[in-house]
Amino acid sequence: MIRGYRAELLSVGYDPRDAPDAVRHEPDGLLVVEDGIVVARGAHADLAEQFPDVEIETLPGLVVPGFVDAHVHYPQTDRIASHGEQLLDWLNRHIFPAEKAFVDKAHAEGVAAFFLDELLRNGTTSALVYPTVHEQSVDALFEAALERNMRIVSGKVLMDLGPDGLKDTVASGRAETERLIRRWRGRGRLGYAVTPRFALASSDAQLADAGALLAAHPEVLLHTHLAENVHECAAVEARFPGAADYLDAYDRFGLVTPRSVFAHGIHLSDRAFARLHDSGAGIAVCPSSNLFLGSGFFDFGRADRHRVRLGLGTDVGAGTSFSMLHTAGLAYQVALARELRLDPFRALYLATAGSASLLHIGDKVGALEPGQEADFVVLDCAATPLLERRTRANELAERLFALQILGDDRAVARTYVLGECAWQRTSP
Missing domain, CATH: 3.20.20.140 (Metal-dependent hydrolases)
Structure with missing residues (x-):
């Protein structure tokens, strides 16, 4: 089964200490998953026409690897x-x-x-x-x-x-x-x-x-x-x-x-x-x-x-x-x-x-690259009033830093395992 997820996508597949271009970010991205495996990832505008028959779900929030x-x-x-x-x-x-x-x-x-x-x-x-x-x-x-x-x-x-x-x-x-x-x-x-x-x-x-x-x-x-x-x-x-x-x-x-x-x-x-x-x-x-x-x-x-x-x-x-x-x-x-x-x-x-x-599982998880397992998290930058105020209209690095300093379990809106929603927050 093939599914598509449209969202802001962010991953860091290599140590920025050694790879300055390690950050991968699609502000309006598309993640395509088949049988729990990522088969495509990129800008929605570039990928959507390649998967015309795939049902696409829009995920509100910042999507990062599990x-x-x-x-x-x-x-x-x-x-x-x-x-x-x-x-x-x-x-x-x-x-x-x-x-x-x-x-x-x-x-x-x-x-x-x-x-x-x-x-x-x-x-x-x-x-x-x-x-x-x-x-x-x-x-x-x-x-x-x-x-x-x-x-x-x-x-x-x-x-x-x-x-x-x-x-x-x-x-x-x-x-x-x-x-x-x-x-x-x-x-x-x-x-x-x-x-x-x-x-x-x-x-x-x-x-x-x-x-x-x-x-x-x-x-x-x-x-x-x-x-x-x-x-x-x-x-x-x-x-x-x-x-x-x-x-x-x-x-x-x-x-x-x-x-x-x-x-x-x-x-x-x-x-x-x-x-x-x-x-x-x-x-x-x-x-x-x-x-x-x-x-x-x-x-x-x-x-x-x-x-x-x-x-x-x-x-x-x-x-x-x-x-x-x-x-x-x-x-x-x-x-x-x-x-x-x-x-x-x-x-x-x-x-x-x-x-x-x-853990020697880097070929399987951690970066949301094609061929990896589709484990990912939807982060909510508006999970608390303070977090929403601090991240409003800010650039990516500042939003991510605020999530790390002010965020916790409340900032996790959904958790996906092999492309299936394994946990979802039921209240704001």
Whole structure:
């Protein structure tokens, strides 16, 4: 089935840092979709006559690619906005007790359904997601994602040094991971990630086994945390005294690869940034959680000097919003704290094609180019009185920046997955 959507279209398919002409904008555009795939895109005046028999729907608002969340924890949904602690104490006080409940498949199913619906309500159509140590937590998430046709990458958390009720063993972690890969490989729009929680949660033997899993399954990602908090970094330094730095603690086990996604990366040396660049690994920048937990400000300038691949993550539940618009606005503020002015088009890139590239799904989503899947969001610049006043008659860059600073889920009018409306705001 072929459908056409007429709207103002905007995407940033390449990093403006490296490609000054990366912004693609059609003020009066036409997006043609067949069986969930973009088959044509351009100015309405140029394309409409090529598709005379296609029914065209006009979408009021600014249409951008579906957002791609490069790092988020679905089991932490119910612990968002938990008070009073930095990372390690926050995990022990708030998160580990909540994650123990995911031993119950029914509980996992309920949270997974709410979580994915919340992503769609915020315009997020693809995500790299942490579950828990429990095998059934992955099944619950993937089953819910299949029902919604979402592009979700996830994988059982490995943590043989975790607290009682929330730990595995090297053998059980390996066996459960292998089963999950076999069970879910090639189904729908799903992908798998080998997921050691962080360096302190796994023994040397389990970290080595994670490296062996990556080598045995070259199609999967590596997803973990890196250099998020100063106390965490000090503990890692004490645990791995022979390592050059936190990244090297992973590298010695074969975990730094072109398919490795490291969340945070706030407290990194130039050596680590250089190694990330050389390996092709990248960082999911998570400004909301870094601010909420008092972890620090990501150094965009240093990452750019080393040409490190970047994406953007909400990191719920340490992150305080599912909105990638809001997260992009916080990324601007974090960058400015280090005297770097993050361009709104680059912020959009990080929230869409940049995260997609980091997750190795950039050929599928992120730019609304022909051949890609038709995941997109309709943004309403008049969603609130203040936003309408601030964006009225302004140029594109200023409107986009206002959406990132003032916008959130209220600015999402509709979310489309494979060309089908998956969520629609029912009231202004």
